[in-house]
Amino acid sequence: VIYADYNGSAPPLPAVREYLRKRLDSDLFANPNAIHSMGQRLTKGIEKSRSIIAEVVGCYPDQIFFNSGASEGISHIISSVLNKSASSKKIVITSPIEHIAVSAALNHFKMNHNFTIKYVELDLNGVVRPQSLEKLLRENSTSVSLVAIMAANNETGALQPYVEIASICTKFGVDYFSDTTQLIGKGEFDFLKSGMDFAVCSGHKIGALTGSGFIIAKEPTKLHSHIFGSTQEHGKRGGTQHYLGIETLAVALSDFNDKKTGLKTLQEARLDFESQMKSAFSEVIIIAEKAPRLAGTTLIGYPGLHGQAVQIELESHDIFVTTSAACSDNQPETSEVLKSMEIHEDLGRSVIRISLSYSHGKAEYSLLVQALKDAYNKLSKIHSY
Amino acid sequence: VIYADYNGSAPPLPAVREYLRKRLDSDLFANPNAIHSMGQRLTKGIEKSRSIIAEVVGCYPDQIFFNSGASEGISHIISSVLNKSASSKKIVITSPIEHIAVSAALNHFKMNHNFTIKYVELDLNGVVRPQSLEKLLRENSTSVSLVAIMAANNETGALQPYVEIASICTKFGVDYFSDTTQLIGKGEFDFLKSGMDFAVCSGHKIGALTGSGFIIAKEPTKLHSHIFGSTQEHGKRGGTQHYLGIETLAVALSDFNDKKTGLKTLQEARLDFESQMKSAFSEVIIIAEKAPRLAGTTLIGYPGLHGQAVQIELESHDIFVTTSAACSDNQPETSEVLKSMEIHEDLGRSVIRISLSYSHGKAEYSLLVQALKDAYNKLSKIHSY
Numbered sequence: 001v002i003y004a005d006y007n008g009s010a011p012p013l014p015a016v017r018e019y020l021r022k023r024l025d026s027d028l029f030a031n032p033n034a035i036h037s038m039g040q041r042l043t044k045g046i047e048k049s050r051s052i053i054a055e056v057v058g059c060y061p062d063q064i065f066f067n068s069g070a071s072e073g074i075s076h077i078i079s080s081v082l083n084k085s086a087s088s089k090k091i092v093i094t095s096p097i098e099h100i101a102v103s104a105a106l107n108h109f110k111m112n113h114n115f116t117i118k119y120v121e122l123d124l125n126g127v128v129r130p131q132s133l134e135k136l137l138r139e140n141s142t143s144v145s146l147v148a149i150m151a152a153n154n155e156t157g158a159l160q161p162y163v164e165i166a167s168i169c170t171k172f173g174v175d176y177f178s179d180t181t182q183l184i185g186k187g188e189f190d191f192l193k194s195g196m197d198f199a200v201c202s203g204h205k206i207g208a209l210t211g212s213g214f215i216i217a218k219e220p221t222k223l224h225s226h227i228f229g230s231t232q233e234h235g236k237r238g239g240t241q242h243y244l245g246i247e248t249l250a251v252a253l254s255d256f257n258d259k260k261t262g263l264k265t266l267q268e269a270r271l272d273f274e275s276q277m278k279s280a281f282s283e284v285i286i287i288a289e290k291a292p293r294l295a296g297t298t299l300i301g302y303p304g305l306h307g308q309a310v311q312i313e314l315e316s317h318d319i320f321v322t323t324s325a326a327c328s329d330n331q332p333e334t335s336e337v338l339k340s341m342e343i344h345e346d347l348g349r350s351v352i353r354i355s356l357s358y359s360h361g362k363a364e365y366s367l368l369v370q371a372l373k374d375a376y377n378k379l380s381k382i383h384s385y
Numbered sequence: 386v387i388y389a390d391y392n393g394s395a396p397p398l399p400a401v402r403e404y405l406r407k408r409l410d411s412d413l414f415a416n417p418n419a420i421h422s423m424g425q426r427l428t429k430g431i432e433k434s435r436s437i438i439a440e441v442v443g444c445y446p447d448q449i450f451f452n453s454g455a456s457e458g459i460s461h462i463i464s465s466v467l468n469k470s471a472s473s474k475k476i477v478i479t480s481p482i483e484h485i486a487v488s489a490a491l492n493h494f495k496m497n498h499n500f501t502i503k504y505v506e507l508d509l510n511g512v513v514r515p516q517s518l519e520k521l522l523r524e525n526s527t528s529v530s531l532v533a534i535m536a537a538n539n540e541t542g543a544l545q546p547y548v549e550i551a552s553i554c555t556k557f558g559v560d561y562f563s564d565t566t567q568l569i570g571k572g573e574f575d576f577l578k579s580g581m582d583f584a585v586c587s588g589h590k591i592g593a594l595t596g597s598g599f600i601i602a603k604e605p606t607k608l609h610s611h612i613f614g615s616t617q618e619h620g621k622r623g624g625t626q627h628y629l630g631i632e633t634l635a636v637a638l639s640d641f642n643d644k645k646t647g648l649k650t651l652q653e654a655r656l657d658f659e660s661q662m663k664s665a666f667s668e669v670i671i672i673a674e675k676a677p678r679l680a681g682t683t684l685i686g687y688p689g690l691h692g693q694a695v696q697i698e699l700e701s702h703d704i705f706v707t708t709s710a711a712c713s714d715n716q717p718e719t720s721e722v723l724k725s726m727e728i729h730e731d732l733g734r735s736v737i738r739i740s741l742s743y744s745h746g747k748a749e750y751s752l753l754v755q756a757l758k759d760a761y762n763k764l765s766k767i768h769s770y
Contacts, residue, residue: 001412005421009625011414020409027386029396031589036390036696036705068453068596071614071624101623104613204416204625211453211596211627226611227453227460228489238486239456240394240589242596311421320421 001318002364006205007154007182007297007355008322013207015255016248020209023244032241033232042243049250056253057201058190059216065223065233066246069213070181071101073200076226076237077177077215078105078148081198082115084224085145091116093136093174094148095128095160096340102148102179120149125291126156126341130164137172144172150179151199152187155324155337155353156288157297159187166195175222181205185256186357187263187294191216198222203245207357208252212245262358267295270356273365274298280373283380285347287338296356300372303346305379310352313375319368321352386703387749391590392539392567392682392740393707398592400640401633405594408629417626418617427628434635441638442586443575444601450608450618451631454598455566456486458585461600461611461622462562463490463533466583467500469609470530478503478521478559479533480513480545481725487533487564505534510676511541511726515549522557529557535564536584537572540709540722540738541673542682544572551580560607566590570641571742572648572679576601583607588630592742593637597630647743652680655741658750659683665758668765670732672723681741685757688731690764695737698760704753706737 003011012020032042047061054061067073082092092106096119109115118140121132128149137144147169151162162178169176177198183189184199185206191199196218203212217223220236229238277284277300287299302310307323314321324335334348356364388396397405417427432446439446452458467477477491481504494500503525506517513534522529532554536547547563554561562583568574569584570591576584581603588597602608605621614623662669662685672684687695692708699706709720719733741749 003412003415003423005415005419005423008419008424009414009416011412012409017409021406024397024402024405027388027396029394030388030390030705031394034390034393034705034707035693036700036707038388038390038705039393068457068612068627069624072453072457072612075612075623101614104610104615104623108610108613202625209594209596210625210629211594225489225493227457228493229456229486230489238460238489239454240587240595242453244595308420315421320415320419320423322419322421 002320002367004319004321004354004356004364004368006357007157007353009204010207010357012209012248013252013255016207016209016251019248019251020244023247032243033230046241046243046246049246052250053214053253056257057184057216058192062234063191063216063218063220065215065217065220065236066241067213067215067237068211068242069204070179070200070202072226073213073215074101074179075105076223077198077200078102078109078146079226080222080224081146081175081177082109082113089143089145090114091118091140091143092146092148093118093120093133093144095120095122095150097122097126097153097337098148098150099154099179099181102150106148122341126153126158126288126337127291128160128165130161130168133165134168137168137174141172144174147174147176148179149176151189152180152182152294153288153337154182155335156291156299157294157355158288158291159293162194162196170195182294185253188260201249203249203252206252206256208248209245212242212249214249256358259358262361263295265361266356266358269361269365270296270298273369274300276369277372281376284376287341287343287351295358296360298354299351300354301347301351302376302380303344303350305350305376307349307351309379310350310375313378314352314371317371317374319371321354323352387705387752389704389706389739389741389749389753391742392542392738394589395592395742397594397633398637398640401592401594401636404633404636405629408632417628418615431626431628431631434631437635438599438638441642442569442601443577447619448576448601448603448605450600450602450605450621451626452598452600452622453596453627454589455564455585455587457611458598458600459486459564460490461608462583462585463487463494463531464611465607465609466531466560466562467494467498474528474530475499476501476503476525476528477531477533478505478518478529480505480507480535482507482511482538482722483533483535484539484564484566487535491533507726511538511543511673511722512676513545513550515546515553518550519553522553522559526557529559532559532561533564534561536574537565537567537679538673538722539567540720541676541684542679542740543673543676544678547579547581555580567679570638573645586634588634588637591637591641593633594630597627597634599634641743644743647746648680650746651741651743654746654750655681655683658754659685661754662757666761669761672726672728672736680743681745683739684736685739686732686736687761687765688729688735690735690761692734692736694764695735695757695760698763699737699756702756704756706739708737
């Protein structure tokens with residue numbers, strides 16, 4: 001079995017499973033906000049986890065706010081900034097390749113609170129053109145409340161120029177939120193050096209427990225309550241903490257930090273895989289090929305074939321991939337991200353996404369080469385649609 | 386060790402731990418929204434869990450919306466109803482004994498959206514007087530958008546007349562949200578029979594995984610997005626599902642359903658404990674004594690003693706209790722709930738909360754009797770403050 005849908009969700013890391021097995025044998029379960037010693041021990045565990053995570057992601061511990069995952073973080077950040085923005089600042093700048101958690105939240109403010117959404121331009125590899133952001137900010141200098149542009153695209157893996165974007169936002173004094181769901185725990189990242197104002201992380205994308213995650217906020221006072229409650233998370237996020245999830249976030253990010261040299265091996269094996277596929281089939285196209293990409297992400301198409309048919313062929317070899325983002329995986333048409341990159345339907349409907357992690361390399365990709373060659377050979381002969 | 390803080394948080398049930406141990410040995414981890422068979426198997430697991438839970442709580446499966454817990458559910462429900470309420474309906478009716486997750490959310494709408502909060506009256510046992518709700522509704526008949534009154538109080542354990550409340554709300558055509566966090570999985574409950582419009586559940590309160598929970602909504606269309614995303618949970622709650630948490634919610638509620646005859650044993654042992662304490666110390670007072678209460682909750686006070694001192698004494702016997710709600714446990718003064726019941730400071734500051742579960746009975750309470758007698762004897766001699 002090769003599970004190659006890490007951008008969709010990463011299975012719990014071996015280190016996380018081991019941690020949880022031991023954890024389930026312990027008796028340390030309570031409400032971390034209780035005054036008794038069990039509660040206090042859990043609080044210490046949460047704060048220790050916060051410090052470990054802060055070290056890995058390059059921020060101060062008190063800039064981290066634990067929650068249920070990136071979608072919550074995204075709604076929380078966008079609501080915090082837009083609900084408090086002056087009535088003269090009704091413009092949000094974003095990209096056309098954001099995850100639906102971002103675009104749906106922004107759309108809500110467009111439909112219900114009179115916000116206008118403006119989009120930056122992409123280059124041919126699906127990478128945001130910073131000059132187009134600068135132009136938009138210059139033209140609307142005092143009316144923009146937020147720039148929301150992701151750090152790494154979930155479908156193509158294309159890394160976005162977030163440091164340059166952050167420095168442009170700083171120049172114009174506009175808050176910059178970057179959806180870092182696909183970057184944190186998957187690639188080099190340092191929050192303070194990035195210049196971002198807000199970032200997010202989902203536990204299930206990095207091999208921690210489902211239902212866990214966090215926000216990083218450069219200036220926590222800009223964060224308002226989205227889930228109300230008591231003093232948990234400095235009053236920014238009510239509700240009893242998902243302490244088991246929090247502990248596994250620290251385990252997972254420590255594991256990443258210890259093993260991130262694996263990213264180089266992964267990248268080399270991925271590039272080798274892509275070039276083997278291209279030399280075997282002249283029709284094959286790697287989307288966003290020339291962009292700097294996440295080490296283990298390939299969006300590969302064979303125009304005229306049907307992505308779902310390719311996916312099913314691979315599944316018959318026990319290889320699990322998707323045709324686009326998991327959450328819109330059941331729509332048999334070209335994804336919004338590819339449409340915004342002006343990719344033709346014939347290619348767009350043929351793609352599959354292969355996404356692996358820093359623990360993978362040559363072994364997985366050579367099995368993938370063989371299986372994908374078989375699939376393409378079979379399907380191109382029978383003209384699947 | 387006796388962990389007697391189940392109202393604060395319930396440790397994962399033995400059945401849940403066993404389930405998770407096996408689950409961690411499996412390879413079934415993926416994004417439930419992915420089209421591949423692993424994703425589809427997880428979706429089936431989520432839907433099977435939803436059906437099991439619906440059966441136990443007495444509702445239809447499509448009335449259940451999974452989320453991160455009761456605090457999220459409460460903010461989600463209150464925001465859904467109040468954000469959409471007509472400008473002529475700016476009154477919310479609630480009780481003075483709500484959990485801070487409810488009162489803080491309502492306060493937000495008071496401070497930021499011009500809502501007025503009106504409070505029902507309590508009887509001497511901390512139970513809402515339904516007549517006072519009827520009076521408030523009659524006086525403000527067309528201006529009330531929501532009634533938010535809990536089902537069981539977390540501190541005193543007092544059950545509230547939620548069926549009567551629901552029928553009054555129905556008569557006046559006002560939505561009724563009841564915070565059922567302390568009732569579901571802890572006492573008899575049937576959502577459809579209750580007449581409520583909205584209810585909530587937190588996994589960690591019932592021995593399921595932390596960071597899990599759900600909303601029950603009689604008419605799901607009344608629920609709007611609070612966390613934006615794709616089509617998860619019928620578009621009502623974005624974000625990759627915390628499927629491990631969801632599976633454990635089904636395990637925990639099945640366990641409750643199988644063993645709820647234990648509630649009778651628990652209640653008898655609790656009443657026996659209370660009467661033993663009262664006969665040993667004439668000063669001892671059981672708060673909300675005459676109210677129908679959760680089977681395993683006792684809020685007990687010895688006027689003049691200091692609740693924290695009692696709590697620490699018990700802890701030296703490896704018995705873990707709190708002095709009030711966990712989330713405000715570190716405030717050494719009379720809780721808001723007790724203040725609203727007009728309980729004198731001397732008594733209010735002396736209380737400890739003992740809360741056990743349906744798996745407990747005589748054995749735990751006899752150890753508690755002994756330890757609490759020792760604590761009261763010791764502390765009443767030295768006049769702890």
